[in-house]
Amino acid sequence: MLTFTVRRLLYGALLLFVIVTLAYLLLYAAAGNVGRTILGPDATQATVALKNQQLGLNSPLLTRYFSWLGHALTGNFGNSWFTNQPVTTAISTRLQVTLTLVLGAVIVSAVVSAALGVWAALRGGAVDRTVQVFSVLGFAIPGFIIAVFLVRFFALGTHWFKPTGYVPIATSFAGWIRTVTLPVIALSIGLVAGVAQQVRSSVIDALRQDWVRTLRSRGLSERSVLFKHVLRNAGGPALSVLALSFVGLLGGAVIIEQIFGIPGLGQIAVLATSQGDVPLVMGLVVAIGVIVIVVNLVVDLLQGFLNPKARIS
Amino acid sequence: MSEAVVSGTLAPDVSSDIRAAHSHLARRFLRNPLGIAALSVLTLIVLAAIFAPLLTSYAPNTASVLNVLQGPGARHLLGTDGAGRDVWARLLYGARFTLAGALLATVVAAVLGIASGLVAGYYGKWFESVSSWVTTLLMALPGIVVLLAARAVLGPSLWNVMIIFGVLLVPAFYRLVYAAVSGVRNELFVDAARVSGVSDFRIITRHILTVVRAPIILQASIVFGIGIAVQVGLDFLGFGDQTIPTWGNMLNDGFTNLYRDSQLVIWPGLAIVLTGVALTLFANALRDELEHSAGPSRRLRRAAAATAAAQAVADPVRPASDTIVHAEPDSSAPAPLLLHIDGLAVGYPQADGSVTRVVDNVSLDIRRGEVHGLIGESGSGKTQTAWSVLGLLPSGGEILEGSIRFDGEDLSRVPSAKMRDIRGGRIAYIPQEPMSNLDPSFTIGTQLTEPMRIKLGVSKGEAKARALKLLGQVGIPNPERTFASYPHELSGGMAQRVLIAGAVSCEPDLVIADEPTTALDVTIQAEILDLLRELQHELGVTILIVTHNFGVVADLCDQVSVMQKGRIVETGPARSIFAGPRHPYTRSLFDAILDESPARGPYAEVRS
Numbered sequence: 079m080l081t082f083t084v085r086r087l088l089y090g091a092l093l094l095f096v097i098v099t100l101a102y103l104l105l106y107a108a109a110g111n112v113g114r115t116i117l118g119p120d121a122t123q124a125t126v127a128l129k130n131q132q133l134g135l136n137s138p139l140l141t142r143y144f145s146w147l148g149h150a151l152t153g154n155f156g157n158s159w160f161t162n163q164p165v166t167t168a169i170s171t172r173l174q175v176t177l178t179l180v181l182g183a184v185i186v187s188a189v190v191s192a193a194l195g196v197w198a199a200l201r202g203g204a205v206d207r208t209v210q211v212f213s214v215l216g217f218a219i220p221g222f223i224i225a226v227f228l229v230r231f232f233a234l235g236t237h238w239f240k241p242t243g244y245v246p247i248a249t250s251f252a253g254w255i256r257t258v259t260l261p262v263i264a265l266s267i268g269l270v271a272g273v274a275q276q277v278r279s280s281v282i283d284a285l286r287q288d289w290v291r292t293l294r295s296r297g298l299s300e301r302s303v304l305f306k307h308v309l310r311n312a313g314g315p316a317l318s319v320l321a322l323s324f325v326g327l328l329g330g331a332v333i334i335e336q337i338f339g340i341p342g343l344g345q346i347a348v349l350a351t352s353q354g355d356v357p358l359v360m361g362l363v364v365a366i367g368v369i370v371i372v373v374n375l376v377v378d379l380l381q382g383f384l385n386p387k388a389r390i391s
Numbered sequence: 392m393s394e395a396v397v398s399g400t401l402a403p404d405v406s407s408d409i410r411a412a413h414s415h416l417a418r419r420f421l422r423n424p425l426g427i428a429a430l431s432v433l434t435l436i437v438l439a440a441i442f443a444p445l446l447t448s449y450a451p452n453t454a455s456v457l458n459v460l461q462g463p464g465a466r467h468l469l470g471t472d473g474a475g476r477d478v479w480a481r482l483l484y485g486a487r488f489t490l491a492g493a494l495l496a497t498v499v500a501a502v503l504g505i506a507s508g509l510v511a512g513y514y515g516k517w518f519e520s521v522s523s524w525v526t527t528l529l530m531a532l533p534g535i536v537v538l539l540a541a542r543a544v545l546g547p548s549l550w551n552v553m554i555i556f557g558v559l560l561v562p563a564f565y566r567l568v569y570a571a572v573s574g575v576r577n578e579l580f581v582d583a584a585r586v587s588g589v590s591d592f593r594i595i596t597r598h599i600l601t602v603v604r605a606p607i608i609l610q611a612s613i614v615f616g617i618g619i620a621v622q623v624g625l626d627f628l629g630f631g632d633q634t635i636p637t638w639g640n641m642l643n644d645g646f647t648n649l650y651r652d653s654q655l656v657i658w659p660g661l662a663i664v665l666t667g668v669a670l671t672l673f674a675n676a677l678r679d680e681l682e683h684s685a686g687p688s689r690r691l692r693r694a695a696a697a698t699a700a701a702q703a704v705a706d707p708v709r710p711a712s713d714t715i716v717h718a719e720p721d722s723s724a725p726a727p728l729l730l731h732i733d734g735l736a737v738g739y740p741q742a743d744g745s746v747t748r749v750v751d752n753v754s755l756d757i758r759r760g761e762v763h764g765l766i767g768e769s770g771s772g773k774t775q776t777a778w779s780v781l782g783l784l785p786s787g788g789e790i791l792e793g794s795i796r797f798d799g800e801d802l803s804r805v806p807s808a809k810m811r812d813i814r815g816g817r818i819a820y821i822p823q824e825p826m827s828n829l830d831p832s833f834t835i836g837t838q839l840t841e842p843m844r845i846k847l848g849v850s851k852g853e854a855k856a857r858a859l860k861l862l863g864q865v866g867i868p869n870p871e872r873t874f875a876s877y878p879h880e881l882s883g884g885m886a887q888r889v890l891i892a893g894a895v896s897c898e899p900d901l902v903i904a905d906e907p908t909t910a911l912d913v914t915i916q917a918e919i920l921d922l923l924r925e926l927q928h929e930l931g932v933t934i935l936i937v938t939h940n941f942g943v944v945a946d947l948c949d950q951v952s953v954m955q956k957g958r959i960v961e962t963g964p965a966r967s968i969f970a971g972p973r974h975p976y977t978r979s980l981f982d983a984i985l986d987e988s989p990a991r992g993p994y995a996e997v998r999s
Contacts, residue, residue, distance in 0.1 A: 093527065097528065097532070104544070105544070108543075108545075214671050214672060214675065217671050218616065218668040218670065218671035218672075219663075219664050219668070220623065220624065220667065223623075223642075223663055223664060226642065226656050226660060227656075227660065229649070230649065287827065288827040288828045289828050289829055291783055291820075291822070292820065292822050292828040292829075293838075294783055295781055295814055295819065295822075296814070296819070296841075296897075297842060297845065297846055298811075298841065298845065299811065299845075300811075302841070307830050307832070307833070311830065311831065325532070326534075329535035330535075332535050332628075336628050348628060348630075351536075351539040351540050352542075352543060352630070353543075354543050359540060359543075362536065363536075366536060385831075385832065386831065386832060386834075386877040386879065387831065387879050
């Protein structure tokens with residue numbers, strides 16, 4: 079188990095290194111005259127040159143890359159070109175917000191889709207068809223469209239929820255709920271649709287297995303057969319779908335945060351890429367890469383927990 | 392390899408088979424109402440985009456400060472937007488750009504993905520490892536962030552963005568084609584084609600691409616939908632090319648003016664939702680038909696099984712008195728009755744309202760302490776009878792007539808909670824196929840102790856002690872290790888021992904063993920039969936053993952009931968039936984096993 083974890087982490091680090099290198103070289107190759115971009119068209123030649131020198135842009139690209147990499151390994155990602163804020167500070171405050179949304183969406187999706195999937199698998203008939211229709215709609219309609227309509231009807235219509243903004247949970251729990259509910263719903267619906275389908279078919283599949291009959295023949299309660307044994311066996315495939323969607327969820331959060339005016343990673347990603355704030359973009363690439371790698375590792379370990387055959391000793 | 396395959400004549404035949412299957416698929420798809428509806432909607436949307444100039448007289452980009460935010464009306468069908476542009480015209484022209492953009496991404500992804508998938512799957516080697524690495528890399532990138540970065544570098548061009556997105560989606564096709572190609576690479580018909588000198592190119596196009604054609608269309612429709620969603624998302628964020636009308640730009644404008652005119656988001660929203668739903672339904676219908684063509688549908692299979700069963704019991708019902716009963720040698724007083732099945736009929740209601748009977752008018756008496764063999768060929772209804780006693784008929788099956796009296800209580804009428812108490816505690820079950828009857832996700836220990844803790848109300852520790860003792864009793868050499876093992880770590884014989892331990896763990900009165908040795912090796916069969924006999928002696932438990940093998944009956948049973956086509960045809964003491972089988976079916980079962988002359992001698996014609 080430990081060797082497996084270490085191997086996966088090393089592999090992840092290698093993957094991250096490739097992504098980061100490519101991103102760095104491409105971004106700087108395309109960045110053009112950075113000093114001019116930052117200072118604007120009115121600045122004099124001399125100040126632009128001074129700015130470029132301050133940013134260390136006069137040394138060769140590879141030298142700069144290795145220097146950046148060295149600093150990055152110590153946790154120093156430099157400062158934003160535009161706000162001069164340290165990249166780590168800018169990202170870490172926003173990372174919490176985005177992770178709140180994304181993890182919230184994952185938890186909500188896991189619970190709701192497990193319930194819907196099991197319900198559809200057991201009841202069949204009208205319940206099953208309704209869940210199927212919901213799945214098609216949830217899969218077909220992009221989350222941000224749902225977000226737009228949620229804002230249109232709930233936030234503007236009923237005033238139950240805030241249409242924009244974010245209140246940290248530490249400040250006010252009620253405020254947090256009012257700002258976080260709609261974005262989490264918008265992020266979850268597509269995920270619920272996909273995972274519920276998977277849960278449904280794996281539960282139907284598991285219920286057909288011989289061991290279900292044998293467990294029943296031992297006099298176990300239907301609840302134990304279903305929620306302890308069948309659901310655990312059906313969990314693996316559903317978890318795979320959930321994991322595959324995680325990267326997409328990070329992307330979805332970019333748009334959702336924009337709609338609800340939430341100061342998360344997405345908002346800063348939009349800002350940084352549109353301004354061409356290369357240090358900040360690089361910080362984001364690293365942050366997202368690390369999240370993806372960690373999530374994949376956690377999912378593999380969970381898979382091993384659910385499915386003993388997938389366990390690596 | 393057979394001569395026909397080597398000669399290469401088979402290859403064209405197979406591929407024409409595949410082609411036939413595909414045209415069949417297309418035809419069946421056209422009969423799927425949901426698929427047709429989805430395809431029609433998609434066609435209408437495409438036509439509306441192509442003939443946009445005929446459907447509106449307004450240009451999509453003509454702004455007018457005087458006509459800002461007018462509601463729907465005679466002059467502007469759906470009103471005007473925040474810049475006074477006609478919404479209906481923008482919707483139609485927007486379809487052109489939105490659909491063309493998504494199409495571009497799909498084409499890029501499909502061409503690159505199919506090509507690399509074919510090369511990696513067909514030739515393998517280093518290209519395979521590089522491709523799979525690149526695929527992992529691409530899948531680890533959040534698309535929208537890459538696109539935002541690309542936009543910062545390349546500027547707001549719809550086409551550039553869609554090309555890059557196409558590259559990001561290459562894995563969708565690569566994985567599909569790679570899996571399919573590496574699957575058929577070593578199929579006989581591909582080998583045959585290769586041996587007969589067909590060029591690689593021709594093999595790929597004729598024999599391999601035909602296999603993955605339909606899944607590619609399916610994947611393309613999904614990718615197309617994602618392409619629309621991402622493109623609309625970027626435009627909606629304001630990162631698209633604002634000079635062209637797209638649904639995303641319209642949504643952006645609508646959202647900006649949400650507080651002034653909240654219906655502006657609805658039109659592009661509806662267009663996107665309609666297209667997305669139509670694409671998904673199209674893909675679902677295609678997937679359904681694909682899955683059906685892979686094998687007969689579940690419904691068909693069930694219908695076929697039902698028909699077969701119906702044929703089995705098609706003869707007119709005959710009274711139970713037809714059962715040939717061998718008299719008991721009435722030397723001693725018979726033990727009390729434990730199980731008394733009387734006139735049992737089991738059936739499966741069909742969709743057309745009829746009921747298919749798989750067990751009909753079965754009566755069976757089992758006395759305490761005896762081993763009773765229920766013998767018959769597969770499909771004779773013996774397993775269905777056993778499952779009725781356990782109250783575990785497959786869904787749809789029900790007891791139509793008769794009673795199952797167990798220790799005086801009619802099991803066909805007890806409530807399910809009561810039945811749950813009886814199952815495991817008083818009636819236990821040993822299944823046929825050991826490996827598929829253990830839950831793969833839990834250790835043997837958990838599966839053994841869980842019922843004991845419920846049925847016997849013992850503590851966790853005591854249940855473990857009992858389980859270890861039982862595992863020793865059923866002949867498992869290292870109980871501690873097996874206790875901690877998962878089912879996949881056991882051999883078939885071990886697993887069957889575990890299942891037998893599980894069956895007797897809660898001290899049942901009756902054990903129903905459904906072909907307990909059929910799935911095992913011959914040497915292990917004998918060991919398991921020995922074990923059953925030992926346990927029966929030690930525990931004094933009553934056993935109903937379902938089998939098709941007279942050897943098993945001879946080895947174990949005191950009493951035998953012979954079952955044919957859902958009915959008991961002959962019953963009595965094993966000794967007596969072996970000495971003088973009277974029913975022709977019983978005799979034919981004997982002939983099939985005991986007749987030593989031709990191994991496949993003519994099966995005696997049996998008239999029922």
